Amino acid sequence: MPDAVDLIRSKRDGGQLSAADIRWLIAAYTTGTIADEQMAALLMAIYFRGLAADELMAWTDAMISSGERLELGGLAAPTVDKHSTGGVGDKVSLILAPLVARCGAAVPQLSGRGLGHTGGTLDKLESIPGWRASLSNAEIGAVLAATGCVICAAGDGLAPADRRLYALRDVTGTVESIPLIASSIMSKKIAEGTGSLVLDVKVGRGAFMQDLASARQLAQTMVDLGNAYGVRTSALLTRMDAPLGRAVGNAVEVEESVETLRGHGPADLVEVTLALAAEMVRLAGLSADPADALADGSALERYCEMIKAQGGDPEAPLPSARHTEFVTAQSQGWLQRLDARAVGVAAWRLGAGRARKEDAVSASAGIICLAKPGDEVAPGQPVLELRTDDPGKFDRAREALAGAVGIGPDAPEPAGLVLERIG
Numbered sequence: 390m391p392d393a394v395d396l397i398r399s400k401r402d403g404g405q406l407s408a409a410d411i412r413w414l415i416a417a418y419t420t421g422t423i424a425d426e427q428m429a430a431l432l433m434a435i436y437f438r439g440l441a442a443d444e445l446m447a448w449t450d451a452m453i454s455s456g457e458r459l460e461l462g463g464l465a466a467p468t469v470d471k472h473s474t475g476g477v478g479d480k481v482s483l484i485l486a487p488l489v490a491r492c493g494a495a496v497p498q499l500s501g502r503g504l505g506h507t508g509g510t511l512d513k514l515e516s517i518p519g520w521r522a523s524l525s526n527a528e529i530g531a532v533l534a535a536t537g538c539v540i541c542a543a544g545d546g547l548a549p550a551d552r553r554l555y556a557l558r559d560v561t562g563t564v565e566s567i568p569l570i571a572s573s574i575m576s577k578k579i580a581e582g583t584g585s586l587v588l589d590v591k592v593g594r595g596a597f598m599q600d601l602a603s604a605r606q607l608a609q610t611m612v613d614l615g616n617a618y619g620v621r622t623s624a625l626l627t628r629m630d631a632p633l634g635r636a637v638g639n640a641v642e643v644e645e646s647v648e649t650l651r652g653h654g655p656a657d658l659v660e661v662t663l664a665l666a667a668e669m670v671r672l673a674g675l676s677a678d679p680a681d682a683l684a685d686g687s688a689l690e691r692y693c694e695m696i697k698a699q700g701g702d703p704e705a706p707l708p709s710a711r712h713t714e715f716v717t718a719q720s721q722g723w724l725q726r727l728d729a730r731a732v733g734v735a736a737w738r739l740g741a742g743r744a745r746k747e748d749a750v751s752a753s754a755g756i757i758c759l760a761k762p763g764d765e766v767a768p769g770q771p772v773l774e775l776r777t778d779d780p781g782k783f784d785r786a787r788e789a790l791a792g793a794v795g796i797g798p799d800a801p802e803p804a805g806l807v808l809e810r811i812g
Contacts, residue, residue: 393417393427400434408447415451419550425557432554432563440568442613448568449614452576455550459497459526459582464533466495467673469585471665472574474607475507477595477733478632478758482510482540483646484654484662484683487691489669490537492677496669497533498540499547499581503742503750506595506733508642511542512741516640516708516752520701536694548576567603571610579618585672586615587665588624592808595729596629605811612812621672623812627661628804631727631762634658638741638755638776640707647703650689657761657806659683664807708753710776714783715759716790718766726795727762732773735789739777753778762801 391413400406406414414431417423440448461468469489473479486496503509511522522542524532532539545552551573558564578586590598590608598604608624615622634655636645649658666679682688696703718724736742740751757774760766772794775786 393423397427397430397434400431400438403438405441406444406447408443411444411447412451412454415448415455415550419455419553428554429557429561432558432561432566432569435569436563436566445568445572445610445614446617449572449576449579452548452550452554452572453580456548456580457546458580459529459547461495461497461530461533461582463530464495466493466537467585467675468495468497468583469587469669469673470497470499470578470581470583471587471589471669472578473589474591474597476591476629476633477506477508477729477736478634478637478642479508479591480513480634480636480642480646481589481658481662481665483513483643483692484649484688485666485669486538486540487650487695488662488666488679488682488688491682491688491691492666492670492679493675494537494669494673495533496538497529497581497583498538499543499577500540501542506730506737506742507597508637508639508733508742510540512750513639513642514540514701516643517696517701517703518705520696521699524699532695532698536691536698538691538695539699540695541699543577543581548580551576567607567610570607571614575611575614579615579620583620585621585669587668587672588612588622589661589665590624590626591629592626593628593630593729595632595733601626601808605809608811616812623668623672623810625664625668625810626808627664628806628808629729632729632732632758633661635758635761636755637732637736637758639750639752640709641755641757641776643707647689647692650683650692651686652684661806668810710753710755711778712776712780712783714775715771716773716775716787716794718760718768718770718772718794718796720796721767722765722796722798723800724760724762724764724766724772724794725797725801727758728793731790731793732756732758735775735786738786738789739775739782740779751778763803765800766796
């Protein structure tokens with residue numbers, strides 16, 4: 390049997406772990422044989438030393454093998470999923486799943502919750518009365534068969550090693566490791582059983598990867614992993630310097646998603662959604678045009694069917710905050726910058742996000758961006774609307790927004806949000 394301390398020393402000193410060593414490590418940690426402090430030491434060694442390609446494959450495989458795999462082969466339609474690395478105002482999944490389903494695919498969207506300045510898809514949808522995030526494997530299959538799309542939490546049996554490792558990385562400063570990020574994301578997506586996968590890798594101030602080179606490296610690493618496991622995988626690098634759309638929060642993002650499905654979405658949100666939808670349709674081998682399904686209202690019908698199939702009432706009023714305040718423009722000119730990270734942190738402080746996984750979130754808290762970069766503003770004009778049920782949270786939210794709004798004499802040059810495609 391391998392010795393944990395010897396393996397930690399080996400990786401610390403730049404050695405390479407064998408596939409057998411990695412299988413033992415992941416299995417032993419999942420069952421509690423290896424203590425948190427030992428795995429924390431190994432994660433820190435990986436943070437500094439990285440994982441070679443063979444090690445990364447073995448690490449990902451061990452995490453997949455720690456649990457069960459969904460079986461989606463019985464569906465008539467080709468399966469395709471999307472994963473975003475997280476951003477501010479990123480409600481794309483709510484629009485994308487029914488949109489791509491309407492184009493003829495089956496979309497098993499296993500999603501997560503928000504942490505810190507980035508929002509979580511499940512938190513948003515849980516603002517809908519009655520909607521359920523936790524479904525059994527049989528229920529996932531039934532919703533997919535009935536509506537063509539499902540958005541839900543990954544079950545406890547899917548890559549359980551990742552849940553333990555993710556929680557440990559979060560408290561040991563080892564989150565920002567490309568091989569650990571890639572294996573965490575891809576182990577769940579591969580175990581999910583989808584035939585194709587499109588990755589939305591965010592780049593910029595509000596993203597996890599703030600520079601293009603790091604985002605490109607992460608995207609290529611995940612694309613290579615997916616393709617190695619027979620999952621047709623590609624990635625789009627998309628800009629995340631300003632919030633996506635105008636709503637940041639939970640219920641407010643659901644409202645904006647529905648408006649987008651009605652054909653009234655903000656241009657930036659529609660741009661990213663249609664680019665990802667087109668890529669998903671392409672990988673699934675379909676020829677439908679997602680823009681048509683968005684324009685004719687049929688994607689909205691599919692969204693309502695999905696919400697109902699998961700116990701929700703798509704017609705029910707959504708929670709609304711009891712208190713609002715405004716951040717106003719301090720000068721005349723053009724809004725040149727709206728810092729996505731600052732807006733995300735402010736929304737979190739208003740109650741829309743969580744600092745720890747076990748924290749509760751407010752469905753009604755959030756921020757509405759009344760102006761976006763490229764808009765002309767006047768002194769005293771409201772730029773941001775802050776919403777919360779607890780007025781005591783406004784001060785700290787305003788602190789987060791100090792310096793977040795940049796106004797200049799000239800209109801900024803328009804920039805596309807899709808930077809490049811990988812895979």
